[in-house]
Amino acid sequence: MSSKSLHLAVALLGAVPAFAQSLTLESYWSVAPVNATTFPDTGNLTRGGGFNPVSGNLLVATRAGGTGVRILDGATGVEKGTLSVAGISGGTFALNMVSVAADGAIYGANLVTDAATSPFRVYRWANESSEPTLVYSGNPGAGRFGDSFTVRGSGSSTEIIAGQGGTGVATATRLFHLGTADGSTFTPSTLNVTGISGGDLRLGLDFGEGNTIYAKQGGALRYISYDVSTLTATLTSSFTLGTGGGTSGPLAYGDGLLVAYGYAPTTGPNSVNLYDVASLVTTGANTPLDAEVLATTNANSNGVGGVDFNADGSIVYVIAPNNGVHAFRVVPEPGTWALLGAGTLVLGWTLRRRS
Secondary structure (H helix, E strand, O other), X not given: OOHHHHHHHHHXXXXXXXXXXXXEEEEEEEEOOOOOOOOOOOOOOEEEEEEOOOOOEEEEEEOOOOOXXXXXXXXXXOEEEEOOOOOOOOXXXXXXXXXXXXXXXXXXXXXXXXXXXXXXXXXXXXXXXXXXXXXXXXXXXXXXXXXXXXXXXXXXXXXXXXXXXXXXXXXXXXXXXXXXXXXXXXXXXXXXXXXXXXXXXXXXXXXXXXXXXXXXXXXXEEEEEEEOOOOEEEEEEEEEEOOOOOEEEEXXXXXXXXXXXXXXXOOOOOEEEEEEHHHOOOOOEEOOOEXXXXXXXXOOOOOOOEEEEOOOXXXXXXXXXXXXXXXXXXXXXXXXXXXXXXXXXXXHHHHHHHO
16 A cells, blocks of 8 residues: 555545534424414414423424324324323413423423412323323412423433523523422422523523533523532523524533524524534534524514424424424434545555555
């Protein structure tokens, strides 16, 4: 093998791992909006949901046709049934968001515009066939709760968080946390997050690594550390997220990746945006690794929605209010495979030359 051939082969093969980190979103399935009242609707009735890692289904909270949770096949988007909503009531909307723990336990929250006058409520289903039970009803600190809501862990390690909105309180910077020692009885805590602006926890909220969270409203993405034992939470970093259309809000984090739904406050493009968290910078706008624009351009003036990964992070689900329900595969961009093939061919050619 000549020195020139060896260097070319090593250069190509050495580039493969770096390019293998380049990812793209590929449409998997999509359920288009129907009309103002039929699921999935265009009447601001469908706002959140979560993937069930035990059943492989996507659960979507909706008020289209009445308060309910639709069960969609995670691989096709086909509707398979509904959860029981027996006994669920109260609030501006009796059920607004749904999230699923690693063990398949399902949690849902109502929406209240002021928890001081109408209690914020959290429900639990042991599985998709069970009846809901009320695990929390109270006031996490006045203001609006129920637009952002997520869960992680399982059993005694289950954690639930919800962010405070601005209605009814001057400085909406509270993070509401539910923890448990047995998986069924939950202890509430309210943490005031220092360093953020009012409402920053309202639209997008998810757990990061360890005791950290990512939060978003219409402005900067906030990266926050928290400690339930001391009831403290502090801003660590802020990032500006560029999008392929709309304003980033609802989001999900998983294994170093962040996906944000870019909503259109008025009629215009809605998008789904993928970011590599390790590459985010605190100065200037961060361009997504990939951005996919949805087919519909309906306004989502509330800025709400839901984003969630499947169990292994290979699929991301997006509930885009007034713009349908969508699933995308997270895959290496085509150039990665082309480069890998080229590197293999060059290596094979140089080895043959040596023989």
